[in-house]
Amino acid sequence: MSLTMVEGIREEGDAIISSIMMERYLSKEKESFINIRSNIPDLDKAVDGFREGEVIVISGPTKNGKTLLAQSLTKQFAKQNYHSLWFSFEVPTKQFLSQFIDLPLFYIPMILKPNSMEWLEKMAKKSFKEYQTRVIFIDHLHYLFDLARTKNPSIEIGTIIRRLKTLAVQNNFIVFLLCHTKKASGAGNNLTFESIRDSSFVSQESDCVLLIRRDMKNPENHQAVLKVEFHRRTGVLNKKILLQKLKGYLVQLSDQEV
Template sequence: MIAEKALLGTFLKHNYLLKDTTLKPEQLEEIRHQKLLKIMLQLARKGKPVDVVTLSTAPELEQLGGISYINELASFADAEKIEEYEELVLEAWKEREKNNILTRAIQEGWEIGKVITSLDAINESKMDDHASITDILADMYEAPWRPEEKKRGVPTGIVQLDRTTNGFQDGEVTVIAARPSMGKTDVMIHLAKQAGWQGHLPIIFSLEMPSRSITDRLIASTGRFNRMKMRNLYKGLTDEQKKMWPTIIGRVADTNIQIFDGAGQTIMEMRAKTRKMVHSFPGKKPVIFIDYLTLIRPANSYGGSAHLQVTEISKSLKAMAKEFNCPVITLAQLNRSVEQRADKRPVMSDIRESGSVEQDADLIIFLYREKYYNKETDDDTLELIIAKNRNGPVGTVRVKYNEHTGEIIDDYGQRAV
């Protein structure tokens, strides 16, 4: 079975995935694949590498296909499709088990109740979301007499925004929406820096802008450099700025930001990359940033229906936030309808294909700058309009925005850095 080969080959080349799998060796169809997975899991649990060398010491190596077969398995590896392979293997196992049960039921004359119970047991084989009400109540029993600590999320570096939202919470999706060139990417970069400086692991999926451009913006906003100077640093920077350069580079490096700039990435690919980063930086909580929502490639085309595509993506983002128990912050474009109104501050219906996004997001923040529409004004205020806050109040937070450097400055006068 090709899916089993791809699964084992991926485990062989990407050992960290063995720690996450819920598949059991007996759920594979081929006997030698069952034995190989069992050996792989045993090696992984002992903290040993799983590779051609360690597998070559297996006592039944020739029965497992020998070194040539193990090398063949490695050629099927694709870490970004691991969930797809696991699902295919699991579904094939369920189908085999179902047929076995029905065959036995006919041969042994089972009652219909026993047949239904046995089939249900197969479908529940991968359920890991069970919680007993007794356990939950036992944990809550002392709650009325125990001061509850407010759950502080990932700080934003903006005092009033933190007060309103209590930071970005684990398992929640935040949508930051605005018209093009309003400052979305600079806000995202500000938030990613803050998360990194607070010890989290910011992971940016930049579906439109290359990683070098993101890095330029990181440096410019941190060092207060005009972005035009980043085009030719040798000529652009003053002697004083060149003296600051090593400090600024070090400060940006401290964020530990990870950037993936492939175009048209799917949620499945993002999950695979996030999982790899989580294993590469043990102990660090990921914070996922996506620029931007409608550039994510859906798993299905839905006959070209943008509404159904965005619905799938929106629900997948929520599932990813819950799976990694981390905040997911995605940028989104607004449609042109906002331009037709006298008051151009955005509302929910301005989000492209807004229905599912409005429903699935825990926090929705619109960006608005008066200077965007009135070039004559010297007002550098950027409004962060909290239009939806599932766990708190809505309202407007104001910051200063330098469109030349990309720097976000708290309205209280605090610098981002």
């Protein structure tokens, strides 16, 4: 079978070919559609760049920097001409935009529709078609379904994250999903993936979990510890990185021990 025939078969979408032919076919493609850097050196080393098809979970206690980290990534991605699509359900759009210093270019829906994965998937594809947005930020997980009407939230969350993973893989997107932690995850408690609300399904279905916690003992320092809890592709576990808020965004303190 020739590679031309394989291309024709793949367009039909319903066929089986040998591993040898598939390897030859895929070798023609670029190694990665996307490999974006955060410009947080130790984070970039730990994840070897953010790549298409991945779902990255960002979690931490309330008011500990989840959204700020996502905004810092948005700013750095825009510098590399990767302009993100944002679904910010938790705060009004005007307030959300005001939190950026030197507002970077990214895209947002005019009107947000919570509790609808179908709508989110449609808007993600529409945004890519119009603006080539391969990076998606969702703040936060529990706005993607109606918690009050759900009999088993954990199962519903597992379904949602699998749908996000499918969306990422099929469309070569990167999805950053912000999640809350359990109430018992405040200062003094060890922060792990098990601290995430409905943690079993969140951690099982995601490619990477990033956990962030501010230094509440010395809030005037504007520092936080970012932990790469795990990354499936690189195999990194429990990598801690010290960050500081500087000029409105999080940057790494490279000369400090965590």
